[in-house]
Amino acid sequence: MLRIAVPNKGSLSVAASELLREAGYRQRDDSKRLTLIDEENGVEFFYLRPRDIALYVGEGTLDIGITGRDLLLDSGAKADEVIGLGFGRSRFHFAGRAGAFTSVEELRGKRIATSYVGVVSAFLEREGIDASVTRLDGAVETSIQLGVADAIADVVETGSTMRQAGLEIFGEPIMHSEAVVITRSGAQLPSAYETFRRRLDGVLIARSYVMMDYDIRAEDLAQASAMTPGLEGPTVSPLHREGWVAVRAMVPRKGSQKLMDDLYAVGARAILLTEINACRI
Ligand SMILES: Nc1ncnc2c1ncn2[C@@H]1O[C@H](COP(=O)(O)OP(=O)(O)OP(=O)(O)O)[C@@H](O)[C@H]1O
Ligand SMILES: O=P(O)(O)OC[C@H]1O[C@H](OP(=O)(O)OP(=O)(O)O)[C@H](O)[C@@H]1O
Ligand SMILES: [Mg+2]
Structure with missing residues (x-):
């Protein structure tokens, strides 16, 4: 059985379970439940603190984990990010009282409080800044405000x-994070991992792409199909109208309304945009 760690609480928990459910896996319906077996798909889910997930995966106790990129780096675990999931997006920043700091250089000799000691210490070391981290x-x-830290x-x-x-906040973001799928560095994963990966990729693509259909005069096809190249190439079918063809291609959801305007401008008509519910690429 493939053993997968999923955040049991916090910002990533609900979105991670939704993603897995969309990918066809069973998920818990009681947030107190800490393990669940999906017999049909050959997967056992372990609902763990997002901060602990990299540790279990790095040790090889569990095959796959969903956690935050920031938590993975902070843990120092021997695990690698294999898929970015596009939710739980955040930046990681230094901050102080309004006006107190203008650059990270001013952190020298100061007290910094954080839940991410690994990330902060590595950053300070890289920058050659000596400061105490709590x-x-x-x-x-x-x-x-409570006098425990200066920054x-x-x-x-938000x-x-x-x-x-x-x-x-002051200085550049120390890092950008999002929810990620992680696996142990150099691990030989069970063959079920490939199916898991393809299913997740399918959901992510279905979320970020839509299907575009339109009719166009054959002489304008080259120009229009360059705007809708699809993944392998657009599907072009004959239309029951002399000199016209029907075109179908997946296009990024972002910018798809503007793309419809642009297609109309080059002569496309009956332009339809539909959702993709699921796919395997
Ligand atoms: N407001 C937020 N928006 C987006 N992502 C966030 C936010 N807060 C935390 N995260 C991300 O969620 C992940 C885990 O943080 P989270 O706050 O959920 O865990 P936690 O602090 O252990 O849980 P809790 O806050 O419930 O005690 C990290 O990757 C973090 O970057
Ligand atoms: O920029 P914002 O949209 O305000 O989000 C950031 C806040 O969200 C998280 O807190 P969380 O609710 O997880 O509490 P915690 O600090 O106790 O983990 C994070 O630690 C920040 O405090
Ligand atoms: Mg939190």
Whole structure:
């Protein structure tokens, strides 16, 4: 059986289970449940803290994990990111009281609080900055007000937690994160992994692509099909109208409305955009 770790709580948990459900796997319907066997697909799911997942996968106890890229790097586990999942996107930033810092150089000799000691220490070492790093479990933003730290390094999505705590980010983002699938470095994975990977790729593609159909005069086909190259090439079929053809191609969802305008402008008509529910590429 393929053994897969899924976040049991936190920002990634619901979206990870939704993705797996869309990919045809059984998922728990009770958030207190910590393991689940999907007999039909030959998979056992383990619902674990996102922070611990890289450790289990790195040790080889579990084959696959879904966690945050930031948590994977922070753990130092011997596991690699194999698929970016496009949700749980965040940036990782230093912040201080409004106006207190303008650059990371000013962190020298200062106290920094964070839940990501691995990421922060590696960054400071790379930059040659000597500072003391304190580990906190969460709600790191409050530590400055409470006098435990001069600056913090934390996850920022909308920035509203920082703003409400009266803090301001400074310097470039230390990293960009999203939910990722991880496997143990150099591991020989069970053959079921390939099916898992193809299913997930299928869901991700179905989410980011749509199907575009249109009719066009044969003489305008070259110009229009260059705008809709599809994955392998567009499907072009005869139309029951002299001098016209029907074209079908997958196109990125992003920008698809503008693409319809542009196709219309080069002579395409009966332009249809439909959802892809699932696919194997
Ligand atoms: N507001 C957010 N938006 C997007 N991603 C986030 C956000 N907060 C955290 N993350 C990401 O979610 C992952 C795990 O963080 P999360 O906060 O869910 O775990 P946790 O702090 O252990 O759980 P909890 O917050 O429930 O105690 C990390 O990869 C992090 O980058
Ligand atoms: O930029 P924002 O949209 O405000 O999101 C960022 C906040 O979300 C996370 O907190 P979480 O709710 O996970 O609490 P925690 O700090 O206790 O983990 C993260 O640690 C930040 O505090
Ligand atoms: Mg959190």
